[in-house]
Every structure is written in C-alpha cells, then in structure tokens.
Amino acid sequence: MKSSAKPVRVRIAPSPTGNLHVGTARAALFNYLFAKHNDGTFVVRIEDTDTGRSTKEFEKNILDGLHWLGIDWDEGPELQGTRYLGNHGPYRQTGRREIYKKYLVQLLNEGKVFACFCEKNKEERKESSPRHAADLHSCPDRDHAYTLAGSRPFVIRYKNSEFLEYYARKQETIKHPAELGVAVDRAIYQGALIQFNDIVRDKLEYPQGHLMDFIIAKSLHEPLYNFAVVVDDHEMKITHVIRGEDHIPNTPKQILLIEALGFSRPEYAHLPLILGPDRSKLSKRHGATSVDEYQGQGYLPEALFNFTALLGWNPGGEQEIFPKSELIKLFSLEKVQKGGAIFDTKKLDWMNGEYIRKKSIDELASLCIPFLEHAGTANPGEHVRNPECLKKIMALEQPRLKKLSEIGERTDYFFKEPEYDRELLKWKTMSEEEMAGTFDTLIHILSDVTLPQSKEKLEERFLLEIGTGDKGRILWPLRVALSGEKFSPGPFEILEILGREQALRRVNRAREIYMQKV
C-alpha cells in the first residue's frame, strides 16, 4: 500500500508499571497494522518514571510480549531509532528530560503556564473544596512571574482560565466561569468548545470550561503524561495518534498544549475498549489480562493476534481466520467499531484450536515440549526423548487440543500407568462373564501380534477377531485399560505408541483390577 502522501508515523506509549495488558497489546496491534498497511513507521516510546520500582522488568515484559505476538517496531528502545528517518530517540521518557524542560521553560517565558506553589496537597483539596473545585483551581501564584527562587515544591499549571476570559471578552453576554460556578452551559461557552476530528467517531467536542488550569508538570524535571506525550509526538513527528477510548478526555488538554506550543495537530483515532464479561474495562478481576498469561496458558501468538485484531475491527467479509499479512492488507481505521468489545475466551479457544491444527507436527511438538516438561508428566520420559514417538502423540492430540497447556494432562497416560475406577472398564451393561471373555480375547490378540504395527493393521487384526458383533465389547475395555480415561483417542492409536509389552502389562493389570473386587 504505497501512498503518495507523507509517510505515516504512529506510536504507542506503554508505561512499564505492569505486564503487557491485552488492551495495550491491541492498541499496539492496531498501530502496527495501520503503519504496515501504509508503509509507515511504528514507534515505541516508553513512558517510564523514576518512581516505578520494577520498571525495567516490566519494560522487558512489555517488549517481549510485543515480539512474541509478532509486532515489531521500526523505532524504539531496542533499535535505537536507526532504521528510518534518522534518530528520534531517546525512546524512554526518563531519557528526554532536557527536551521537556526546554519546552516547559518556553511556555513559562511566554506566560502560558505558571508555577504554582500552593501547598495544598491532593487530600486537602478533596476535603475542603466543593465539587469540581479541582477544575476551577485558582491560586495566588498564577499572577506571579515565573521564578525558581525558593525550594518550595511547585507544579506547573496550564493557564486555561485566561483563555476563557479572552473568549468571555469577545462575547459580552458571557459570564466569567467563576461566577457560574459548577454549571457551565456549553452554549454560553460556544467559543470555548474544543473540537477535534476522530477517524473512528467523526467529530468530537469538549467544553473548554471544564478544564481550567491543569497540571502539566510536577517540576521542571517531572513532566506529566499529557505534556510529555505532546512534546514527544511533535519531536517524533507522529502523524496519527491511535489509542484507546479511555484517552478521549485527555485529548482536549493535549490539543490546548499543542496550540500553546505551536505544534501541528495529529490525526486522532480512538479505539473501543476491551471489556470483561461484565462489560466494564478488562481488569485483573476478570482473570487473565496480560499477554504473558495467555502465552503461559498455551495460546499461540498467531491466534491471539488474529483474535485481537478482530476485536473492534472487521474487514467486512465472512472470513474469520486471517494470517498477519492479510490483516495488514485489509486494515483500515474507518472500519473500526465504536462500541466496546468483550474479550470472549471461548472464541479465542476455538481460534487457537484452528491455529494448532494448522501447525506441522514438528512445530507442534517443539511448542509442546515446554508444557510437557512443566506438567511434570513427561518425567523426562522416554517418549519425549524419542522424537518419533512424540510426533505420534502430537498427531493424536492435534485435533483435540485447544490450548497447549492441556497437553500434559491429556497425554500423561503415555508416560505412566493410568489410575482409574474399576467400573469404567465396563462397556454399557456387560456381565462379569462377558468381561472375562473380553480380557481373554485381548490378551490372546496382543500376545499374537507383533508391535509396533500401524494402527490400520492393528484394527484389521482386531476386527477379524471381533467379527460383526458390538465392537464396544472389546474396544471400550481395551481403550480404558490403556488410557484409564473416559475420553481419549482410539485404542489402536494408543496401542501403536505404547508397544506390546506395555499394552499387555496394562491389560493384565486391568483384568486384575476388574476381578479383584468380585
């Protein structure tokens, strides 16, 4: 998708205060798809701070998670920004303090912000102020000249109320916001309505009267999110800001800052939220929320990528399974959904199964080995060491598996003799005599055949013996004797893998277990 327009540049700004949340991953995914679709650049900038304790660890987790999903970036912390269009780094907020300071000083000098030395901390304000007081903050410092004198703590506030006064002067009928108190009528403040375009939802607007002086930095060295992100978007030449809907309320503040700094406005696209089953924003109380948790449960990156891409976006056809390249080809922000989407793991499970079935046996085997070892069932078993055997097991489980993490539990009977209830051996309503006969037949056949043999050959041999009767009479007890499970793959497949010695031992043991109690 070559476009003759200027190349798009998008970014994500994860804050390393936790693991890679699926919401962040989805935002990354959409940025990635958009960038790739338009032959543009995808930037990762880390919104770190000094206060975060395990920031480094979380950052690694986030970047690893993105890599695992198959989302790679053109500029970001690991690549040093050397791949495209020169260096826009550093890509960590803590490395850019001088840049922020420069713009902070500029705004102070132009009188567009002021240093506020109010001692009132957050708790005090909460208690002493009427509702909305935080929005209508006024303090004696706002009229003072900027000074660094004194070591008192201060915050830097954007002087929004001044601009409101300007609008007020333009229209004589307008009252000063302070006089109006809480009720700010948007019609009265028409002139102060911040409007911006959103690719997903068309026009959005916000009454400026609701954001009076707001804090943009805690000090010259500690910029806050809204300020830092505006500076970085400008410095990094970001053309499209694609992020979650929860950022809509930040946008007007950022626009005010963009205008104060004389930057140009990027295009905005706000993505619908990913919700939990109760329709509130997906959070820990809903269960797994981070990409590494899904990885740990044995979801394939392709499946999670495909599933997440279709959460809040759809290319319009009836297809469900899309390889990454196809998603890139089809992606468009215009087709992004407006309403939030519930993260439905049932559908993810199905999709994961589809991707598991697409894997080659070799790939599946190497993906499963860590899970087998983790489950402890593969007691570094001879079967794991024996690749031929492992492959056969994989082929058996491939159509059944929804998550790789199930592999241990599903196949542990290959690695150790199964435990089961005596009654499970009985097929429908067989009598004791019939069961005894079945065991005789099984031992007879198993002693006769030479294993290993293909399951087709085995089946042929057994059917010869069984004749035209009810096959379950022989096959159900055999299957249970071999697997100990109520549900499992067929007896011939298991037989083929276990070998004669093991099979005979298990059938004999089954007979013992069955006879014991009578």
Next chain:
RNA sequence: GGUCCCAUCGUCUAGAGGCCUAGGACAUGGGCUUUUCAAGCCCAGUACAUGGGUUCGAAUCCCAUUGGGACCA
C-alpha cells in the same frame, strides 16, 4: 456528581435508506459418523433497546428516553 462516548443474536460482528421475512463466526441444542472423546459434515433456535419524527420506503438519517461504559473528582 460533572463531562464525554457508545447501543444489531448470550459473545465477536456483516450491514453506508430499498439487495434484510437481517448474513457469518464462537457458544448452545439436535443429527450424521463412531468403541468413547475430539475433528469433520448437516440442521435448529436466538438480535436491529424504547418512543417519536424525516421519507414512497429506515437496522441504516434526526430528536428524546432508557441502558451501558470511560474519564475527572
């Protein structure tokens, strides 16, 4: 509480005024196949939140109500 955003099956969604007695997928139920479970194939049920407009015609456009969510406090 204030502001903003959103609204098609249980869930993800198709739908850009007539192709809609609303299509697909997951999930659910039933069937085929079958020694069991999967996989596969076939079938079924289930949705345009409500009320007003606009229009010859509305899931689609406008308004209100209701409901949900986000952000701020």
